[in-house]
Amino acid sequence: MEEKIFQYPNINETAFSINLLGFQLNVQWYGLSYIAGILFAWFLMVRLVENKNLWFANKSIIERSEVDDLITYMILGIIVGGRFGYCLFYAPSYYFDNPIRIIYIWEGGMSFHGGFLGVLISGILFGLRKKISLLSLGDLIAFASPPGLFFGRIANFINGELWGKPTTSTFGIQFTKGQGQFCPNQNEIPCFRYPSQLYEAFFEGIILMLIFYYLVFVSKVLRKPGMIFGSFLLGYGVIRFAIEFLREPDAFFITNENPYGYVVELFPGIGISMGQLLTVPMIIFGLLMILLVRKRNFDEN
Numbered sequence: 001m002e003e004k005i006f007q008y009p010n011i012n013e014t015a016f017s018i019n020l021l022g023f024q025l026n027v028q029w030y031g032l033s034y035i036a037g038i039l040f041a042w043f044l045m046v047r048l049v050e051n052k053n054l055w056f057a058n059k060s061i062i063e064r065s066e067v068d069d070l071i072t073y074m075i076l077g078i079i080v081g082g083r084f085g086y087c088l089f090y091a092p093s094y095y096f097d098n099p100i101r102i103i104y105i106w107e108g109g110m111s112f113h114g115g116f117l118g119v120l121i122s123g124i125l126f127g128l129r130k131k132i133s134l135l136s137l138g139d140l141i142a143f144a145s146p147p148g149l150f151f152g153r154i155a156n157f158i159n160g161e162l163w164g165k166p167t168t169s170t171f172g173i174q175f176t177k178g179q180g181q182f183c184p185n186q187n188e189i190p191c192f193r194y195p196s197q198l199y200e201a202f203f204e205g206i207i208l209m210l211i212f213y214y215l216v217f218v219s220k221v222l223r224k225p226g227m228i229f230g231s232f233l234l235g236y237g238v239i240r241f242a243i244e245f246l247r248e249p250d251a252f253f254i255t256n257e258n259p260y261g262y263v264v265e266l267f268p269g270i271g272i273s274m275g276q277l278l279t280v281p282m283i284i285f286g287l288l289m290i291l292l293v294r295k296r297n298f299d300e301n
Contacts, residue, residue, distance in 0.1 A: 004192065010176050011158045033155035034078070037148025042071050044144040054216060056223045061136045070126055074141065077122030078115045079105070085114010089274060091252050112149075112240075113278040135293075138229035139222055143212050145232065150205025157197035164194025164246045171195070179251070184259070196247040203239045211235065226293040233286025237279040244276045 014026045045067045049060040062070065086109040087095040087102050095102050123141055127134045156162045163180035166172075172192030175181045183191035212228060221227040249261025253274060262271030 004172060004174070005170055006173050006195065008160075008173050008175055009158075013159050029158045030152075030155040033151035034148075036151045038071060038075060040147035040151075041074070041141075041144035042067060044147070045070065045140055048140060048143060048216070048222070054220060054222045055136070056225060061132045061140065062130065066130065070123075070141075073122040073126045074119055077118035077120070079118075081118015081121070082110035082112070082115030085111035085117060089113065089278065090250050094252075112152075116282075133225055135225035135229065136222070139225060139227065142229045142232035143216060146205045146209040146212065149208070149236075150201050153197045153201035153204065157195065157201070162197055163248055164196035164199075165248050167192055167194050167246075169194070180248070193248070194246040196243055199243050199246065200240070203243065204236060208232070208235050208239070224293050226289055230286045230289030230293060233282045234290060235286070237282035237286060241276050241279045241283065244273050244279075247273075247275070249273045 011029070013028055013030070015029050015032055017024055017026050019025070046064060048054065049062055049064055049067060052058050052060050055061065083102065083105055089111055091109070119141060123137055124134060127137045160175045160177035160180055163175055163178070166183045166185070169192075171194070173195045174190045174192050180193060181191060183193075211231070215221045215228060215231065221231075251261075253261035253263060258265070260269070260271065261273060263274045263277055265271035
C-alpha cells in the first residue's frame with residue numbers, strides 16, 4: 001500500500017475539563033476555535049481603527065472604544081445566524097419536526113452562510129445605530145474574518161467532521177472517528193479521504209488574510225469603501241466552491257437516487273452541492289461590488 005504523507009492526529013474533541021462547584025465542565029476545541037476567532041477579530045479591528053491614515057479622509061469609521069460593542073453584535077450574529085442557517089439550509093425537515101432541538105447548539109451544526117447572514121444583519125443594525133458607512137463597516141468586519149474561518153476549520157478537522165471525499169491520492173488521510181472513517185465502497189479498507197478541512201483552513205484563513213493585508217496596507221483600499229467586503233465575498237465564494245468538489249456532501253442530501261448529494265443536478269452524475277449553491281450569490285455580488293466600487297472611485301476622481 002502506498003505510504004501516506006499525513007496521519008490523522010486523532011485528538012480528543014475535548015481540549016480540557018475543569019471541575020466547577022462539583023460539576024464537570026468539558027471545554028471543546030470547537031468552542032475554543034470560536035473564542036480564538038473572536039479574539040483575533042477584535043485585535044485586527046482595533047489595529048485598523050487605530051490606523052486612521054488607512055481610511056478615507058484619514059478618519060476611521062469608529063473609535064477604538066466602539067470595537068467592543070461591534071464584537072458583541074458580531075457574536076450574536078454568528079451564533080444565532082449560524083445555528084438557524086444550519087437548521088434551514090441543511091436539515092429543515094428534521095428541525096421542523098423537532099423545533100426544540102434548534103437551541104441544542106452543543107449537539108453541533110453551524111452553517112457558515114447562516115453565520116454570514118447573521119453577521120451581515122447585526123452589522124447593518126450596528127451601522128444604522130452609529131450612523132456610519134455600511135460599506136466601510138463591511139470592510140472592517142471582512143478584514144477581521146479569516147482567522148475565525150481558519151480556527152473553525154481546524155476544529156472541524158480535530159472533530160473528524162465535514163471530511164473530504166474518498167481518494168487514492170498520497171495526500172489522503174484515514175480518519176479514525178465519525179462516519180468519515182467508512183467509505184461508501186466496503187472494499188476500500190482502510191478508507192482514505194481528502195483532508196478538505198485543512199484545505200479550507202489554508203485558503204479561507206491564511207491565503208485570504210494575506211490578500212487582505214496586501215490590499216489594506218499596501219494598496220490602501222480602505223479608502224475605497226466596499227472593496228475589501230467585495231473581495232471577501234468573491235474570494236471566499238470561489239475558494240469554497242472549488243474545495244466543495246473534494247468535500248463529502250452532508251448526509252441529509254445523500255439518497256439511493258442521489259448518491260452524490262447534489263441539490264441541483266445539471267447533468268446525469270454532474271451537479272452542485274448545497275455549499276456551492278450558497279456561494280453562487282456571494283461570487284456574483286462580490287464581483288459586482290468590486291466593479292461598482294472601482295467605477296465609483298473612477299468617476300469621483
